[in-house]
Amino acid sequence: QQCLLSSLQVRTRFPPEPNGILHIGHAKAINFNFGYAKANGGVCFLRYDDTNPEKEEEKYFTAIREMVEWLGYQPYAVTHASDYFDQLYTWALELIRRGQAYVCHQKVEEIKGHNPPPSPWRDRPVEESLVLFEDMRKGKFGEGEATLRMKLVMEDGKMDPVAYRVKFTPHHRTGDKWCIYPTYDYTHCLCDSIEHITHSLCTKEFQARRSSYFWLCNALDVYCPVQWEYGRLNLLYTVVSKRKIIRLVETGAVRDWDDPRLFTLTALRRRGFPPEAINNFCARVGVTVAQATMEPHLLEACVREVLNEQAPRAMAVLEPLKVTITNFPAPKALEVLVPNFPADESRGFHKVPFQSTVYIEETDFREEVDKGYKRLAPGQPVGLRHAGYVITVQNIIKDASGRVIELEVTCTKSDVAEKPKAFIHWVSEPLACEVRLYERLFLHKNPEDPAEVPGGFLSDLNPDSLRVVHNALVDSSVLSARPFDKFQFERLGYFSVDPDTAEGKV
Template sequence: MATSTDNEARVALFQSIGLNEQKARETLKNQEVTRVLEATINEARKFLPKENQISKPIGNLLYALSTRSKQQIYKLHGHLIKCICEEKIKNELQLLAAIEYLLSNPVEPVDLKALEEYAGIGVTVTPAEIERAVESVIEQNKTKLLEQRYSFPIGTLLSEVRKQLKWADGKAVKAEMDVQLLDLLGPNDRSANNAAEKPKAAPATEKAKPTTTTNANSDVQENGQVRSFADLVGAALNFHKPGENYKTEGYVMTPKTMELMKEHLKQTGGQVVTRFPPEPNGILHIGHAKAINFNFGYAKLNNGICYLRYDDTNPEKEEEKFFTGILDIVKWLGYEPYKITHASDQFDQLYEWAKELIRRDLAYVCHQKGDELKGHNVAESPWRNRPIEESLQLFEDMKNGKFAEGEATLRMKCVMEDGKLDPVAYRIKYAHHAKTGDKWCIYPTYDYTHCLNDSIENISHSLCTKEFQARRSSYYWLCNALDVYCPVQWEYGRLNLHYTVTSKRKIAKLITEGIVNDWDDPRLYTLTALRRRGFPPEAINLFCARIGVTMSQTILHPDMLDACVREVLNVTAPRIMAVMEPLKVTITNFPSTGVTELTVPNFPADESRGSHKIKFDSVIYIEKSDFTENPAKDYKRLAPNQPCGLRHANCVLTVQEIIRDANNEPIELKVTCAKVTDEGVTKPKGYIHWVSHGNKCEIRLYDRLFLHQNPDDKKEVPGGFLSDINSKSLTIHSDALVDDGIKNAKHFDKFQFERIGFFSVDPDSTNDHMSSSREIIKENHNHNIDDNTDSIKDEQVRRDIRVLSARLTDLKERFMNIVQKINEDAVGYVDQISDEDDASAEGSNDETTVNQEDNDSNEASNTDDDSEEDQTNKSPMRIRMSQLMIESIIDRQARHNGYLQHLPQYPKIMQYLVSNKPSRTKISLRHIDPFIKEHVDENPNEKIYEKISKEIQVIRRKYLKNRK
């Protein structure tokens, strides 16, 4: 623990290179940066005369080196520090290029000549050269500049100059560009710019024809195909290229790393190689769908391959049905493994490597009990330093069954990232293994097996959920300890949903308690359950793609998944009519002497997509709820004094007589009918569905299994998840009737029962007994509406807003993660912005927009109002501005669409935006550009909200139409 005296000494040291006191103290909050910067300054002093202080330009570069470099090349910093002190590296652009070179060649000895050539070390660009290059670029674009003035994207001009003068100082180029533009165009007149920007009126065009898709930007095509995970998320996956493992943060280099990397590339041909490694001791759930899409999707995006590897290291819980079930689900989601492998395929090799660890004195046999090893403050084992030969013999004895379970383990001599000491590599289990039988009685643990199997299969990107982050250090340690190829482990946040449990143990408890029937009970969120419920695989893949890949632990509302399902089924599920609670209706003046056949389109919005025949006779059945004797004022369906239309039959029913049972309940209606087109017939207020000569069907309506959002939360549910069961989670209608559109339907075929919802044929259906499960309610399911219109009641608006709200909340969470990342990396400072810098920012705000084309150029990083040394670490003030900007985008969306007023408002933000210059907020958002590109699956600007905004507008128009 550093003392106050030590800290004061460090503050003085940091001030000696030009940092002000505030920035120096902020730097101390980041222990890693503090350690590296302190070592860098001390090293720099070796190359400077003792009487010379470190100048501010040199200090800025030393600070940038300490904050922009990576751990794997710290040992090579001496070469760069020497070049900085000798003023061969003059600007940050050269420094970043030098860092990039060392990351690509992180071995000793460094080829200094190649380094200098790659990074332009020693190259000087004079002001005269900059002036000529800027003049040349402006001349080439003079016509458009005069026409568009300051609306012209200035970033493209800066990029052109950069092509000519790669090592020119960005700030000097920007300053010269400003001078020459001012000379050519005069002052930046906003009214003139606005006039130039004003688009010409577009000529009138023919009104677009309606389509069956919900909006032009839908991710779902008319045939039900959805944009892939790679299409929607791939651009955001800023991972290393195969063979460039050593460029990733925290990757551990050894003298053999580059040699092993060459062999790896030789075997893979530079291909991306991933794997999906489930444990075959349960059925996959919705969280696994994200892992499947991520691993297979990322490989597909990069023309790579993905293994399906069963992590079968726990023989007690593994069953053959889980092996087949996992493969079945992977294929159902549309993916085909490159190869199917098992961790147990390598048991012999893993055993030999374990003995090698012992020979290298990196593992030992331990006799501590399991309870003694729990937690993170475990005392060092008394057997840690036992002789190597003794551990080798004892390990052999473990293999030969000479110990009981729990009497001995093999432990590795390493410390995990969370501080856990000496993780277990092998334990004793006398259990039959599904694949190897009784050959082994010792089994490797996940910590030992996982990384070595990855190495054997030449995995380039080992993708796993965030809870495995604490195991990354042991992952790298073990591969390097055995001198084998070491993949890169990347972590991402796992996916969870409210109102469910996904723990295999808890699902098994629900089954044994008789609360649910099996792993595929449609009330669960296992993937087999969702398939049985009728969720299309395309909808699940779309859901995974839309939530993206972030480091945050995401808990989402099920409405988001339902929205994706509805979006797919809306264009794929044929419409048919079904009556869940039939009420007999006899038409006394039926116009035909026999049964009439009607042709009904499968998709009313597009009749070209087929049709089916239904029967229409004098006896039909309607929903009991579609008739009432005491109608409310806005009631539109059938009542004694209110006629009602029949869907697809072109007729209106009028009640003549009500036949009742012993309890005075209606059991039959006698009605007359008339064609809607007959003279004197008033158009009905509403239309209802019906069935004649229906097919009997058992309809199951599913609701949430749990009453509370977080059934695992002891505060929310003190009695535990078993006490939170929704007793009404399953409703069965045994006497439902469905029209002939369901004839010849196969298991898992999906339909939309008009005015009720989307249904799927259950796999327990037979020719004699049809059963159907409701997947989700139809968007427009309220029976109080006229199904011949697009009117939507408040309930539907609220439901859609819940979905959009959940999506906005998820997007906000992603942005907040970006800000958190900035705060973690920042050691910034608060400086008063000089008048000169304020003027610079004001003069250049037209080109400093969020989506500027030169975001990646050095000029872009030098055009905002930071001082030159603050290009890598943002000040707390600027970090706060970034937060405000991010939240204000969401707030602006909410205020612009009044139906999102229930979202949290941000009055302080709005007050801030009023009192600060808009240009300043634009610039602040550009500061987090790199983090947005790295962590968000869309472009780093407000376009990320366009789809949601358009959906909100659709709801708004329908809502207003209904209100009218």
């Protein structure tokens, strides 16, 4: 029946451990598993590999599913390895009865490494192992005092991998029912078999476990899927290890797992990266056996392509300079129509007020003109984008320290004024907001490489990775924006509304 089912429908699964947040490498795995199933008219499961209760938290379960769905994929079913604990235990007993597993008392330190000594309990009688395994289940052994091991030699030379170990940690789903938990080597293939998975798609490091995968299914005479390996996706200038991200959070280098300088999926979403862009990036990287190590700017290029079509334009000023138009042509504010997408005005416009006081970027004005400088200066007018007016400096107002704090200008309609050398963005009756500008978190391409960064990854932090602009001004068209809405601020770049946004503070 299983073989008949597998011959009729492609079935894959994405099996993350719920002990951390998904990162850009997982996006490739999600795309491959769900994408391969979809391309072949099949289905893909989301299965949580929840066999290590010490490190699992409910927030990770929630975040993983949220990110899978954010990328645009809907699991055929959401399952857990713990759904099958009873069946896995029954099969472990059968494995012992068939002489293919035994209870061992070697310590973890003794069986680590490439050439550990053979277990002196490898040939212990079947009945004895059955009794001892039941004692493990009843909690008669302490942690580390006994394990159940399978009798096989893996492709990397590792001998007799552990199938079960003792852990007196309550499980988030099964509570205190179990004090023994199956390992990845034992669980992975059997859960695939139970769910009739046809293609077990794994990253290359699991190739060494392929022998145990096939061996275990055959040893129990259960349906065995095919296992394919592919190369991982890594990015330069970052770290994705859970342990290292926790260190970054603990030391205050980043705020949390969703800090936009990280490359976790929650961080990329917060930074404003659209899911389509991440999927496009994974598609361009492709699926090969070789590991792919990519520059972040390749991902960023995919982001710009999508946002160029999706993010409406708006105007914002990061370092405001007040400009007073002394001959403003109306007694009250005018309304200016600004296209949401200048390349395609059929996609609509938004209105912004235009009155006698506007704000421009400090860097768009200079008292002295250098060769090649085309923006506002005494004797050098500029156009105001979308407003239909050209402004000319008449007076420069400075504070006691000599810093320019205001310009007094006159305006002329664009259709009668001489064409200016440049047009600049501006805001009027603006909305105050906080803007966070992010750069790479690390200075070197491989912050984890001791040859490149001898002091360790924490010594490689970029001190300029975050600049907060507390008093930026943005046009009123963003007033109704919600968290994760995206805009292209003209002449500045792409920005996303942060979840920190609250009423009265953007």
